[in-house]
Amino acid sequence: MSEIERGRGVALWSQIADILADDIFKGRLRxxxxxxxxxxxxxxxxxxxxxxxRAIATxxxxxxVRTEQGRGTFVQEQTxxxxxxxxxxxxxxxxxLNVDTDIEILDDAREIPPTHVAEALGxxxxxxxxxxxxxxxxxxxxxxxxxxxxxxxxxxxxPAVYRRTQSVTQTLNEFGVGDYxxxxxxxxxxxxxxxxxxxxxxPANRPLLHVQSINTDPRGGPVQYGIxxxxxxxxxxxxxxxD
Amino acid sequence: MSEIERGRGVALWSQIADILADDIFKGRLRxxxxxxxxxxxxxxxxxxxxxxxRAIATxxxxxxVRTEQGRGTFVQEQTxxxxxxxxxxxxxxxxxLNVDTDIEILDDAREIPPTHVAEALGxxxxxxxxxxxxxxxxxxxxxxxxxxxxxxxxxxxxPAVYRRTQSVTQTLNEFGVGDYxxxxxxxxxxxxxxxxxxxxxxPANRPLLHVQSINTDPRGGPVQYGIxxxxxxxxxxxxxxxD
DNA sequence: CCGGTCTGTCTAGATAACTAGACAATTGTG
DNA sequence: CACAATTGTCTAGTTATCTAGACAGACCGG
Numbered sequence: 098m099s100e101i102e103r104g105r106g107v108a109l110w111s112q113i114a115d116i117l118a119d120d121i122f123k124g125r126l127r128x129x130x131x132x133x134x135x136x137x138x139x140x141x142x143x144x145x146x147x148x149x150x151r152a153i154a155t156x157x158x159x160x161x162v163r164t165e166q167g168r169g170t171f172v173q174e175q176t177x178x179x180x181x182x183x184x185x186x187x188x189x190x191x192x193x194l195n196v197d198t199d200i201e202i203l204d205d206a207r208e209i210p211p212t213h214v215a216e217a218l219g220x221x222x223x224x225x226x227x228x229x230x231x232x233x234x235x236x237x238x239x240x241x242x243x244x245x246x247x248x249x250x251x252x253x254x255x256p257a258v259y260r261r262t263q264s265v266t267q268t269l270n271e272f273g274v275g276d277y278x279x280x281x282x283x284x285x286x287x288x289x290x291x292x293x294x295x296x297x298x299x300p301a302n303r304p305l306l307h308v309q310s311i312n313t314d315p316r317g318g319p320v321q322y323g324i325x326x327x328x329x330x331x332x333x334x335x336x337x338x339x340d
Numbered sequence: 341m342s343e344i345e346r347g348r349g350v351a352l353w354s355q356i357a358d359i360l361a362d363d364i365f366k367g368r369l370r371x372x373x374x375x376x377x378x379x380x381x382x383x384x385x386x387x388x389x390x391x392x393x394r395a396i397a398t399x400x401x402x403x404x405v406r407t408e409q410g411r412g413t414f415v416q417e418q419t420x421x422x423x424x425x426x427x428x429x430x431x432x433x434x435x436x437l438n439v440d441t442d443i444e445i446l447d448d449a450r451e452i453p454p455t456h457v458a459e460a461l462g463x464x465x466x467x468x469x470x471x472x473x474x475x476x477x478x479x480x481x482x483x484x485x486x487x488x489x490x491x492x493x494x495x496x497x498x499p500a501v502y503r504r505t506q507s508v509t510q511t512l513n514e515f516g517v518g519d520y521x522x523x524x525x526x527x528x529x530x531x532x533x534x535x536x537x538x539x540x541x542x543p544a545n546r547p548l549l550h551v552q553s554i555n556t557d558p559r560g561g562p563v564q565y566g567i568x569x570x571x572x573x574x575x576x577x578x579x580x581x582x583d
Numbered sequence: 584c585c586g587g588t589c590t591g592t593c594t595a596g597a598t599a600a601c602t603a604g605a606c607a608a609t610t611g612t613g
Numbered sequence: 614c615a616c617a618a619t620t621g622t623c624t625a626g627t628t629a630t631c632t633a634g635a636c637a638g639a640c641c642g643g
Contacts, residue, residue, distance in 0.1 A: 410641080
């Protein structure tokens with residue numbers, strides 16, 4: 098049995114959270130299995146129930162567990178598998194997962210993009226883009242802070258349409274882009290910058306999945322450059338074979 | 341610059357100690373170099389001087405730094421290099437290092453040893469050994485908790501001699517073993533058991549060097565089986581080539 | 584020897600972490 | 614429905630951690 102230490106500079110709730118998280122990741126607590134009750138854990142670790150509750154609260158924030166009043170605490174059934182393919186659509190994904198989604202548009206602007214974005218979109222030095230920053234929620238939890246760039250000359254007034262439709266697919270459709278595919282995707286693990294951490298209500302030490310992608314129309318013309326930042330704790334990207 | 345976080349379950353002094361220890365291990369603070377003053381570090385980390393002092397106190401316990409009143413705090417010049425060879429002698433080692441040593445004998449007993457010890461010493465199932473538990477200090481700091489086994493029939497009354505001489509070499513000499521060599525040495529890294537942690541005044545999460553060795557007389561007869569547990573933070577075993 | 588710069592020690596108070604206990608709210612079961 | 618088990622919420626008190634300031638003691642360079 099893992100022991101916890103007092104007075105060594107690490108709070109008890111933090112140690113307990115680490116042990117339980119490890120139990121989950123290592124599979125000692127199975128998917129959807131019920132955790133011992135808070136009282137039971139308190140007895141096992143020889144601490145107060147409130148201390149255990151604090152540990153569990155942090156696990157819940159990280160979506161590793163789910164608590165239900167009167168029933169108990171359960172290991173979260175699945176990390177949110179996020180399929181990445183040439184034909185990924187966010188809203189389609191979420192509908193498939195039977196998750197209640199919601200997108201909040203934080204900010205949009207017409208501006209000259211960073212050079213690497215301009216290059217990716219095949220734009221010249223002084224061509225404008227629309228930048229749209231948004232936050233996606235699923236079941237009320239923030240899962241994604243994304244920044245999208247669209248060529249401004251090709252899609253005049255795009256932000257207004259996007260605000261109305263709340264869907265990239267729908268928006269591009271109204272501009273005559275009936276279909277689009279993902280040209281490429283780059284995935285890395287990073288720690289959040291201060292801005293993203295604040296937006297996603299994440300501690301600065303929880304890793305993010307940093308996904309950079311380019312969508313093109315069927316003829317290969319780039320229509321969108323996107324950066325999505327997922328909570329690494331419970332979003333899992335799934336790379337599909339043969340796509 | 342490494343930042344520290346408040347209210348995340350890790351005490352500030354603990355975070356600061358970790359950062360400084362890392363600076364030392366990674367060589368960003370050189371051997372014997374002076375650390376910034378406590379006040380300077382307090383300003384850099386935006387905490388109180390007392391908090392920094394607590395961090396430094398733990399580093400001093402781990403012998404990573406040395407503080408000198410009126411002068412400053414310095415990176416400890418060297419870990420204690422402990423040469424391992426066929427002809428290793430503890431007291432000789434320490435004299436060479438110009439370190440003031442002292443051995444405290446904690447316990448001795450005449451008993452049937454664990455089977456792996458009996459095998460190593462070439463003893464039968466019911467042959468007795470003397471077990472001697474001792475603690476070695478250098479410059480007043482505990483560096484080593486060791487357990488030694490000697491065949492009891494070959495060295496009757498050995499513990500009394502050892503208590504008098506405080507030296508394995510001297511003791512075996514009195515029993516007519518003029519010379520001995522190390523047959524083999526096994527080194528591993530382990531966390532201390534509760535007993536050893538208490539004896540060595542170490543936190544349970546600081547690794548130990550666990551050294552198991554067998555000494556034989558010149559004809560190859562095993563005379564001692566030993567287990568030594570060194571503080572991993574500041575003892576470094578040095579394996580000599582061609583020995 | 585003097586003044587500046589360190590570490591060492593003390594006191595006092597503020598904030599975070601932990602404990603203890605009571606009771607409400609919800610759920611499942613007999 | 615009554616009951617047991619569980620999570621959720623509150624209040625109060627203790628301990629650990631952190632801050633603030635003062636001053637002593639040692640060291641060093643001028």
